[in-house]
Amino acid sequence: MKLALGTVQFGLDYGVANTIGQVDKNEVKKILTFAKQEGINTLDTAIGYGDSEKYLGQAGMDGWNVITKLPEIKAEHSDIDFWVNSQINNSLLHLNVLSVSGVLLHRPLQLLEKNGLRLWSSLEDLKERGIVKKVGFSVYEPDDLDKLWEAGFLPDIVQAPYNIFDQRLKDSGWLSKLNSNKIEVHTRSVFLQGLLLMSSDKRPKYFSKWNNIFDEWDLWLKINNISGIEAALNFVLSEDLIDKIIVGVDSKTQLSEIISASKNYTSDVPKILNTADDMLINPSLWDM
Numbered sequence: 001m002k003l004a005l006g007t008v009q010f011g012l013d014y015g016v017a018n019t020i021g022q023v024d025k026n027e028v029k030k031i032l033t034f035a036k037q038e039g040i041n042t043l044d045t046a047i048g049y050g051d052s053e054k055y056l057g058q059a060g061m062d063g064w065n066v067i068t069k070l071p072e073i074k075a076e077h078s079d080i081d082f083w084v085n086s087q088i089n090n091s092l093l094h095l096n097v098l099s100v101s102g103v104l105l106h107r108p109l110q111l112l113e114k115n116g117l118r119l120w121s122s123l124e125d126l127k128e129r130g131i132v133k134k135v136g137f138s139v140y141e142p143d144d145l146d147k148l149w150e151a152g153f154l155p156d157i158v159q160a161p162y163n164i165f166d167q168r169l170k171d172s173g174w175l176s177k178l179n180s181n182k183i184e185v186h187t188r189s190v191f192l193q194g195l196l197l198m199s200s201d202k203r204p205k206y207f208s209k210w211n212n213i214f215d216e217w218d219l220w221l222k223i224n225n226i227s228g229i230e231a232a233l234n235f236v237l238s239e240d241l242i243d244k245i246i247v248g249v250d251s252k253t254q255l256s257e258i259i260s261a262s263k264n265y266t267s268d269v270p271k272i273l274n275t276a277d278d279m280l281i282n283p284s285l286w287d288m
Contacts, residue, residue: 006248011050
C-alpha cells in the first residue's frame, strides 16, 4: 500500500479545510482500525504534533511502521546526545513501543550549523542501537536538499511536499536523484492542507489572488468530470518514484473516501497548475 496515514490532526487543530478541530481519540481508534484493514501500515507523526504520539500509543502500535520527527533544537541545549536521546525516549514512551521505523529532522538545515555533525552522529547511533531503523529529513523545498547533500548528509528517508500545484521535487531532479540513490521518498501535502478539495464557494478569500490558477483547476475538474480528491490523489499515486504518500484525515469516513478515490484514473494535468509561487504552495507562509 502506497498510502501512509498522517497524524497531525490527531494532536492538533490542523488544516485550512478542517472544520471539526482536533480529532477525538475514539475516532482516532476507528481511523487506525480501518486503515489497517485497508492495508495501510505506515504512520507519520512528530513530537511537535501535540498529543498525537500519546493517542497513537493508547490505540496500540502493534503491526504499524511508525515514523516520528525531532523538533528544532533550541540554542540552550548544548548536550546534543542527551537531548536527542531524551526526545526519542519520550516518544517511545508515548507511543508505547521499543523502537520506531524512522526518525526525521523537522528542521534539517540545523545540520549545517555548529552542532550539526554531532546531531547526525546521534541519529546514526540510534540506528546502531536498533532503536531506529532509518533516519532522514523532512524538507520544505528542494533547495534544502541541495545544501544538505553538498554537506555530505545522506539520509535513508526524505519527506517533502508534492502535489498538482507543487511539483518542485520532480522538476528539480531530486525525485529521480533520491530514487537512484535508493533513498525512500515520502510525500506530504497531496491535498495542500485540504485546499485542493474545496469548492470555489468554500475557498477562503485569501486565495483569490491566485484565481487564474484556481479557475483553470475548477474548469479542468469539470471538463474531466472528476473530483478534487480523485485528481489530487491520483496525480501523486501515478508517480512511480514515490514510495509513500502521506494523507491526513479527520474521520474514518474521510479515509474511506480517499481510499475509494485512489482507484480512479485521471487525465494529464494542465501545465498552468504547476506553480513555484511559495506564497501559494507553502502553507506556513499563508497570512490568513
